Amino acid sequence: MHIHTHYDNLQLPQTATDAEIRQAYRRLSKRYHPDLNADPDAHRIMQLINRAYEVLSDPSSRAEHDRWIRAQYRRQYEVMPQPITYYYAAEAAAPPAKPALRQTKLLLLLSALTLLLAVFAFWLGLGWLQRPPPAPVAAPPSAQPIHINIGVQGAAAPDTAPPELPPAPAADYNRPAAAPNGSAWPEESGYIHGYPIISGTGSSTIYADNVRNSSDVFARLYEKHNPQPLRTFFLQERSELPLNNLDTGEYFIRYQQLDNGEFLDSESIAVSENGQKATIYLQRGKAPAPKLHD
Structure with missing residues (x-):
């Protein structure tokens, strides 16, 4: 079973570089930041994205998270049922040829045993079909981690405090069209x-x-x-x-x-x-x- 991690929240593989982590954070922030997305679930998703970036952008926090992931997979493997291994003895040497009468008796005996086993199997199957179905057992709640489906509208999230709105511009403020020295703003940073x-x-x-x-x-x-x-x-x-x-x-x-x-x-x-x-x-x-x- 897949373990949900901070890498999943940023839609990245565990081998992602620092640059890829920053690029993913910028891309998801532009999509889910409450200032840019009116979806009522955007604030909750953005909190998870921020937390994932905070952990993965710090080398020590990321190393600790990677250790946690390995421990979860190791624990998951330990509780999985192990496959049953069958060992077969080497084939015995073919018996010497038997007289025709002995072979006939052996075939009759095998036929009788086959019929007996068929009757027993039918009786056993009939008894199994008559058994009442087992009562359903509730699965234990999962302790870790938090699962989110980014980009898919799910059930309503728990009530949270509304996102902090950006301060409104002053009434007399207009964004300057150029830098203070008159130079045009660069097209990129x-x-x-x-x-x-x-x-x-x-x-x-x-x-x-x-x-x-x-x-x-x-x-x-x-x-x-x-x-x-x-x-x-x-x-x-x-x-x-x-x-x-x-x-x-x-x-x-x-x-x-x-x-x-x-x-x-x-x-x-x-x-x-x-x-x-x-x-x-x-x-x-x-x-x-x-x-x-x-």
């Missing part, structure tokens, strides 16, 4: 033309992750205690952008939600080793804490 790109001598990378956000953002990367922005960029909703060639230091991102004009600061994260990678999350409301990668 990337640096904005006309702003400096300050690179260090290091090889560290910070991923600006806007995957959980339902708004495009105008963003700037800062080193803590330094008022000068190092990078200025545009991030589409449900996307991310790698910021490469950074020195060791403590960084944060200041960004503006372009759908309502709200300004937010991410939490800061310290990159202490050259070549280290980290992720800073941007989203509406409280975002997850930044994360260093192994």
Whole structure:
């Protein structure tokens, strides 16, 4: 029997790469996010998608989940009935030829035994047919895991709190048609033309992750205690952008939600080793804490 896992909730095989996990999360978020999907079940499905991404995007949590999957299959195998193995003795040597009379008696004896067995089998089958059918036994409830069918409307989900609605744009706010310096917004997530790109001598990378956000953002990367922005960029909703060639230091991102004009600061994260990678999350409301990668 198949064990339902977080991989199933993201519609992925267990061998999926980190990039495939992020792509699946973006794809399903665009389909089931309550801001984009009026289905009353979308909020519950999105919670399961978020939980699956939270587990599978973290190497230690994913390893623990993989161990759980192996344990479930091992336990399932242990309780399965084992096949019965029959062992046959080697064929005995053919008996010497018998006289015709003895063969005739043997055939008569076998015929009588066959008839007797047929009568017994008929009587046994008749008794079996007359037995009342066994009473149905309720199957025990399944302890783990939670099963969902993404994309199929099922029974009504339990009452849950309504999804938090995005803040309404200010009455006098209009989404700007261009960046503050007058440059056009990039067609895809990337640096904005006309702003400096300050690179260090290091090889560290910070991923600006806007995957959980339902708004495009105008963003700037800062080193803590330094008022000068190092990078200025545009991030589409449900996307991310790698910021490469950074020195060791403590960084944060200041960004503006372009759908309502709200300004937010991410939490800061310290990159202490050259070549280290980290992720800073941007989203509406409280975002997850930044994360260093192994």
